[in-house]
Amino acid sequence: MKLLSLALLAAANSVVAQNSTFLDGLMSTLEHAGCTSLTQLASSLNSTSQGQYLLKTISNGDPYVLFAPNDTAVSNAPSNLTSNPADLLSYHVVHGNFSGQSTTYPNTTVGRTFLNDTTYVSLEGNKSQVVAWATRSDGNVHVLNQRSDSSSMVTNVTSYGNVTIYVVSSVLEWPDNFSGALSADTPYLDGLGATISNVTQSFYNGTDGSTSNETVARIIDGGFKGFTLFAPNTSAIEALGGGITQYEQNATLLQIILANHIINGTSVYSPELVGQDYTSAAGEQFSFSINSTGQYVKMGSVTARIIQPDVLLSNGVAHIIDQVLLNTEEDTSAASSAAASATSMAAQSTTETRPIGYSQTASLASGGASGSSASGSSSSSSAALAVGGLSASQIVGLGFTAVALIVGAFVVIA
Ligand SMILES: *[C@@H]1O[C@H](CO)[C@@H](O)[C@H](O)[C@H]1NC(C)=O
Ligand SMILES: *[C@@H]1O[C@H](CO)[C@@H](O)[C@H](O)[C@H]1NC(C)=O
Ligand SMILES: *[C@@H]1O[C@H](CO)[C@@H](O)[C@H](O)[C@H]1NC(C)=O
Ligand SMILES: *[C@@H]1O[C@H](CO)[C@@H](O)[C@H](O)[C@H]1NC(C)=O
Ligand SMILES: *[C@@H]1O[C@H](CO)[C@@H](O)[C@H](O)[C@H]1NC(C)=O
Ligand SMILES: *[C@@H]1O[C@H](CO)[C@@H](O)[C@H](O)[C@H]1NC(C)=O
Ligand SMILES: *[C@@H]1O[C@H](CO)[C@@H](O)[C@H](O)[C@H]1NC(C)=O
Ligand SMILES: *[C@@H]1O[C@H](CO)[C@@H](O)[C@H](O)[C@H]1NC(C)=O
Ligand SMILES: *[C@@H]1O[C@H](CO)[C@@H](O)[C@H](O)[C@H]1NC(C)=O
Ligand SMILES: *[C@@H]1O[C@H](CO)[C@@H](O)[C@H](O)[C@H]1NC(C)=O
Ligand SMILES: *[C@@H]1O[C@H](CO)[C@@H](O)[C@H](O)[C@H]1NC(C)=O
Ligand SMILES: *[C@@H]1O[C@H](CO)[C@@H](O)[C@H](O)[C@H]1NC(C)=O
Numbered sequence: 295m296k297l298l299s300l301a302l303l304a305a306a307n308s309v310v311a312q313n314s315t316f317l318d319g320l321m322s323t324l325e326h327a328g329c330t331s332l333t334q335l336a337s338s339l340n341s342t343s344q345g346q347y348l349l350k351t352i353s354n355g356d357p358y359v360l361f362a363p364n365d366t367a368v369s370n371a372p373s374n375l376t377s378n379p380a381d382l383l384s385y386h387v388v389h390g391n392f393s394g395q396s397t398t399y400p401n402t403t404v405g406r407t408f409l410n411d412t413t414y415v416s417l418e419g420n421k422s423q424v425v426a427w428a429t430r431s432d433g434n435v436h437v438l439n440q441r442s443d444s445s446s447m448v449t450n451v452t453s454y455g456n457v458t459i460y461v462v463s464s465v466l467e468w469p470d471n472f473s474g475a476l477s478a479d480t481p482y483l484d485g486l487g488a489t490i491s492n493v494t495q496s497f498y499n500g501t502d503g504s505t506s507n508e509t510v511a512r513i514i515d516g517g518f519k520g521f522t523l524f525a526p527n528t529s530a531i532e533a534l535g536g537g538i539t540q541y542e543q544n545a546t547l548l549q550i551i552l553a554n555h556i557i558n559g560t561s562v563y564s565p566e567l568v569g570q571d572y573t574s575a576a577g578e579q580f581s582f583s584i585n586s587t588g589q590y591v592k593m594g595s596v597t598a599r600i601i602q603p604d605v606l607l608s609n610g611v612a613h614i615i616d617q618v619l620l621n622t623e624e625d626t627s628a629a630s631s632a633a634a635s636a637t638s639m640a641a642q643s644t645t646e647t648r649p650i651g652y653s654q655t656a657s658l659a660s661g662g663a664s665g666s667s668a669s670g671s672s673s674s675s676s677a678a679l680a681v682g683g684l685s686a687s688q689i690v691g692l693g694f695t696a697v698a699l700i701v702g703a704f705v706v707i708a
Pocket of ligand 4: 456
């Protein structure tokens, strides 16, 4: 009896911890900013524990950014988004004060939202999904990775308490998986997207220990939990022309080349690349640079420009590059140790309360911990890209032959 009432009290407390004065003021501010429909969606939050958590959190006095779609935006939104207010609102709130932050595309600002519903998000360490935004050449701030970039624009900025309200002209959709992102948002990769959907390879599923033949698209979509892919665009692949024939004939080399495009186990957003060291899934070093002409990734003897940063994915992030990182070197022990490091870093789940990659001393900077992250090590002769050190349920093996096929597919496109 006593335990029961304590439990009820605890439950009540977690609800009572909402500051209703604050929430009333916030809702009234939103109404004045043309976001009445949003407040109607918010009014249903109290019916779920996820929603209650959000109401309690945003009213606790900390700084937050709230992306607030106006009434037109809500009425235009797909009904499968607006019918899910708790996930929807979770993806519109970012913890932290971003007022000193201003980036001009292709530099981006990245913030961590509260959306961690496993139906839609599968990042390392069960992290919540991020949102990215930047000032575009029209002088307006746009939220990136949306169905229509031009329509996801910040049209007004206001605030209530420590909550900064960015009024936006569309409801924000959270990232899809790789296949979805390619078809929706990435003209550069149409060829690659089509090809990886056509290529089948052996896939080891660590969750149930089964091995099956799956398309590469499905493996990338469902097999990784946190990864960074430097994805060559179609012209980069075409530019290789016949030069790749020698690699095509050697599966080992092709496997290594592919692994040298991936940081396995960590989603690294473009502001975090600067000043950090990351190890590829083949154990080679990536190095990064940025200047007024753009952001670059160097691997072996190739330096590629990132032509579209931060293509957010439900289970990671891709950066589109203009050249294939044609490095055939590998270092399996470096790959293993990087994988172990990525795993332990993912386990230290820290709450992010400022822009990802941002520091007070530089507009784009190293975040603190030096991140040697990444990568898969070969834990068996047939697993080219296994995630070393992760729990069985997270282990994904890409078959040796399969990897060859992925790179082989580059040639198909060419
Ligand atoms: C609740 O919010 C109001 C309005 O922002 C503020 O004045 C008050 O101090 C807050 N109360 C608590 C307990 O934080
Ligand atoms: C911007 O928001 C403020 C505060 O809600 C409001 O007074 C103003 O009219 C808005 N401006 C535009 C252009 O919507
Ligand atoms: C949510 O429910 C609790 C408990 O019934 C109540 O105190 C609180 O004011 C409600 N919050 C909102 C925003 O309606
Ligand atoms: C806003 O944050 C400041 C600094 O943390 C704090 O002193 C103040 O009480 C907060 N304001 C509100 C309305 O919670
Ligand atoms: C919402 O924003 C768009 C883009 O600025 C604008 O055309 C539209 O009139 C706004 N709707 C409302 C209800 O304010
Ligand atoms: C909503 O429906 C669209 C179109 O069918 C689909 O592409 C999208 O993934 C759906 N979104 C969610 C969150 O289910
Ligand atoms: C999502 O975040 C909430 C609040 O921090 C937490 O209670 C919940 O366990 C998280 N869900 C997952 C799947 O990690
Ligand atoms: C993928 O397969 C379809 C259907 O067989 C075919 O039309 C298309 O050309 C293939 N795409 C590539 C890039 O091979
Ligand atoms: C995968 O495909 C190959 C070639 O068609 C076949 O030999 C093999 O048995 C298949 N493996 C599985 C697990 O279905
Ligand atoms: C791995 O197996 C589990 C359990 O059978 C299944 O739910 C999941 O979809 C599989 N993953 C992939 C990528 O096929
Ligand atoms: C393929 O490349 C690897 C790594 O350079 C090399 O060890 C191997 O001998 C090559 N295999 C063939 C058949 O050429
Ligand atoms: C992006 O940031 C870098 C480093 O701070 C800077 O050199 C470059 O000019 C910025 N690019 C734009 C378009 O602002």
